[in-house]
Amino acid sequence: NAGVMQNPRHLVRRRGQEARLRCSPMKGHSHVYWYRQLPEEGLKFMVYLQKENIIDESGMPKERFSAEFPKEGPSILRIQQVVRGDSAAYFCASSRTGQGYEGTEAFFGQGTRLTVV
């Protein structure tokens, strides 16, 4: 039973390019979360998705960032026109249960380390 799979593991983009980060949740998990870890900072919540729905995107910058979790395929975090401040580690997590359930346990992927040059 594979864990949460993220790719690529490392991504280098020039300023102004687009970055696409992919996340395949664990088998049987329909809840996906994205977190960002800036250098020397803790992990911060960005967005919570269920299949085809964005439940909470309150932690995501309003501009340039978007996320989706289609009916088929992985969840995608998309950053348009990247800037140096977007350089960070982006972690995806998945869970079998989600909103409103106390026993929810999140399992994290290895992360994608984005470097903007």
Next chain:
Amino acid sequence: KQEVTQIPAALSVPEGENLVLNCSFTDSAIYNLQWFRQDPGKGLTSLLLIQSSQREQTSGRLNASLDKSSGRSTLYIAASQPGDSATYLCAVRNDYKLSFGAGTTVTVRA
């Protein structure tokens, strides 16, 4: 807004010593609390999950306690080994959202 604090920020101990890592949080209305381990450049490995109704959870040499009313959790690692060297993160869950502390970086000297 949930604030999570971990003390100390860093810890260095000789092999065999017991480790005590502290976590405090401001909003006691949590669903559960997870302790994670993060190795440099790697992902997060879940160590223990404590439900809000539980007082402690144990796995091997690891034991975590939870005092929800006072907003505190402690992770104990018995008989530390060099392989325990890593950053340990505390995360509290309010509904679906995890709030993380900045972590405690542990170095176990051989």
